[in-house]
Structures are given as structure tokens and as C-alpha cells.
Amino acid sequence: MQRHLQGYVYLTLAMMTVGSTVVASRVIASGMPPFTATALRFAVAFPFFLLLMRLTGKRLPSLPSRDWIILLVQAGAGSVGYTTLLISGLRLTTAADAGVIIGTLPVVAGALSILVLRERPHSSMVLAIALATAGVLFIAFSPDAGEGSLLGNMLVFGAVICESLFILLNKKLSTKIPALTQSAVMTGLGFIVAMVAALVTEGVPGEFPAGAMSAVIYYALVPTVAGFVLWYAGAERVSGIEASLFTAVAPVSALLMAFVLLGEPLHFRQIAGVACVLAAVLGLGLFRRREMKAE
Numbered sequence: 001m002q003r004h005l006q007g008y009v010y011l012t013l014a015m016m017t018v019g020s021t022v023v024a025s026r027v028i029a030s031g032m033p034p035f036t037a038t039a040l041r042f043a044v045a046f047p048f049f050l051l052l053m054r055l056t057g058k059r060l061p062s063l064p065s066r067d068w069i070i071l072l073v074q075a076g077a078g079s080v081g082y083t084t085l086l087i088s089g090l091r092l093t094t095a096a097d098a099g100v101i102i103g104t105l106p107v108v109a110g111a112l113s114i115l116v117l118r119e120r121p122h123s124s125m126v127l128a129i130a131l132a133t134a135g136v137l138f139i140a141f142s143p144d145a146g147e148g149s150l151l152g153n154m155l156v157f158g159a160v161i162c163e164s165l166f167i168l169l170n171k172k173l174s175t176k177i178p179a180l181t182q183s184a185v186m187t188g189l190g191f192i193v194a195m196v197a198a199l200v201t202e203g204v205p206g207e208f209p210a211g212a213m214s215a216v217i218y219y220a221l222v223p224t225v226a227g228f229v230l231w232y233a234g235a236e237r238v239s240g241i242e243a244s245l246f247t248a249v250a251p252v253s254a255l256l257m258a259f260v261l262l263g264e265p266l267h268f269r270q271i272a273g274v275a276c277v278l279a280a281v282l283g284l285g286l287f288r289r290r291e292m293k294a295e
Contacts, residue, residue: 007237011246014230017223019253022090022099023261024215024223025083029091031212034084035198036205040213041083042191044220049184052229058181067173071182072189078166079190080197085159092152096264097139099254101156103277106247107132109164116168128280135276138269183228248281 028037053059063071090098107128114120139153177185198205235243251274258264 003237007234007242008246010230010234011238011243012234012249014227014234015246015249016253017227017230018102018250019099019255020257021086021219021223022095022102022254023257024219025087025098026090026095026258026262027215028212028219029087031209032087032216033198033202034087035080035194036202037087037212037216038080038083039191039194039198040205040216041220041224042079042187042194044217045224046184046187046191048221048225049180049187049228052180052225053184056180058178060181060185061175061177063175063177067175070169070172071185072193074166074169075186075189076193077162077169079186080194081162082159082166084194084197085155085162089152089155089159093149093156094264095258095262096255096266096270097149097153097273098156099251099258100139100270100273100277101136101153102160102254103248103251103274103281104132104136104157105160105163105250106244107277107280108160109167112161112164112168117171124283128283131276131280131283135273135280138273138276179232180228187224245282248278251277 032040086098086102111129136153136157231243234246255266255270255274259266
């Protein structure tokens with residue numbers, strides 16, 4: 001039981017760091033271009049992943065060229081696409097709204113599995129998609145949402161789709177890669193992709209505000225590296241279904257951090273939106289848990 005409780009604590013902390021990326025991205029958005037910020041994030045995180053690989057004795061397995069292509073696309077979509085779209089969206093919308101939208105990731109990934117992989121949907125997935133959609137609609141089409149805010153919300157949802165594509169592409173790899181090794185590869189490839197994009201679209205980096213630079217370093221070390229360690233430390237102590245339930249912590253923590261750290265007001269539409277998203281994620285996880293017990 002104590003091992004399980006430790007797992008719950010680690011998973012909660014991991015998802016709190018995920019929620020904090022919304023606040024960090026909001027700070028970054030105010031003082032740094034998105035591709036440059038993404039490249040700096042990966043440049044800071046990459047040496048730490050290499051150190052973790054060395055300490056744990058992990059090595060990169062021999063991969064066919066097809067898998068390298070998939071990894072490169074994953075890095076472009078899930079690593080660079082997610083971060084740059086999130087930062088870009090947070091220039092236009094609030095961190096609280098973005099936090100609710102980010103919370104739809106498990107449901108969006110499931111929906112894309114149905115559309116792209118032709119997986120047969122369970123009634124629980126259909127209900128979860130409907131609830132998550134309702135949650136996003138509360139945010140995106142509220143009466144006080146201006147044109148810029150709507151565009152910002154769409155960019156944040158684009159980030160969610162990018163991360164969902166990362167999850168789907170992972171199923172296409174022909175070689176099983178350890179999670180730590182894959183994270184290191186994603187960070188290294190993500191740095192290359194983001195740096196090239198930054199040089200082409202944003203030019204040579206100049207000086208940036210201390211707050212934005214501090215937020216990038218925080219994003220690299222806490223959600224990216226420490227969040228990874230916490231998540232897998234927790235996941236090895238509980239079942240996969242139990243771990244998936246803790247993804248619901250992310251939107252709640254993002255909402256609360258936006259209120260406490262950024263001073264953003266909480267509106268009924270945000271509370272209603274996050275309630276719908278929580279119901280979708282928790283309901284889907286509990287249904288899958290019941291299915292596993294029945295087998």
C-alpha cells in the first residue's frame with residue numbers, strides 16, 4: 001500500500017508540473033519568440049537526459065531508417081509543434097483557458113486513434129469525447145471571448161493535436177525504445193528542428209527579459225526533466241489505468257496556478273469547462289479500469 005501511495009504522490013507532482021507549463025509558457029510568450037524559446041528549452045534539457053541515460057545504463061538501440069523518420073516527425077510535431085503552438089496561443093489567450101484545453105489531451109488522442117487507426121470506439125469514449133468537446137466549447141465560444149482569444153484557444157488546441165499525433169506515431173515504431181532513451185532522442189531532435197526553424201523565421205537570438213529566460217530554464221528542468229522522472233517513478237508503482245487517471249490533475253493545477261501566480265480571474269465558464277474535461281478523463285479511465293478487472 002505504501003508503494004502505491006508513493007506512486008500516487010509522484011504522479012500528482014508530475015501532472016502538476018505539466019499544469020505549470022501553461023504558466024511558464026505565458027511568461028515566455030511575453031518576452032521570447034516561440035521557436036527560439038523551444039530550442040533553448042531543449043538545449044537546457046538535453047544534457048540532463050544524456051546524464052540520466054548514462055547513470056541508468058540506457059543505450060540507443062539499433063533502429064531502421066523508417067523508425068528514424070518517425071522519430072523525426074514525432075520531434076517536429078509532439079516536441080516542437082506542441083511547445084511553439086502553446087507559447088503562440090498564450091500570447092492571445094489566458095493561461096486558465098489554455099489549461100482547460102490542454103486537459104483534453106487523453107480524449108483527443110483517443111479520438112484520433114478512432115479516426116486515423118480506425119479503432120472501434122466504445123460508448124465510454126464517445127461520451128468522453130462529447131464531455132471534452134463541451135468543456136472546450138465553454139472556453140472557446142464564451143460570450144466574453146474576443147477574436148484574439150478565440151485564435152489563441154485554437155492555437156492551444158493545435159498544440160494538443162500535435163501531442164496526440166506524437167502518441168499515435170509511437171504505435172508505428174517497429175523497435176521498442178525505452179522511455180528515457182526516447183525522451184533524450186526527442187529532446188535532441190527537437191533542438192535541431194526548433195533551432196533551424198528559429199534561425200529561418202526569427203533570426204539570430206538577441207537578449208531576452210530575465211523573466212522569460214527563467215521561465216524557459218524552469219520549463220526545461222522541472223516539467224521536462226523532473227516531470228519525466230516523477231511520472232515514470234509513479235507509473236512503475238501503479239497500474240497503467242491508475243496512472244492515466246492522474247492526467248486529470250494537469251488542467252486543475254493549471255487553472256489554480258493561473259489564478260494564484262498570474263492573478264487571472266476565474267470565471268464560471270472555466271470552472272464548467274474544467275469540470276467537463278475532468279469528467280471525461282476520469283470517466284474514461286474508470287471505465288477502462290473496470291474493463292481490465294473484468295478480463
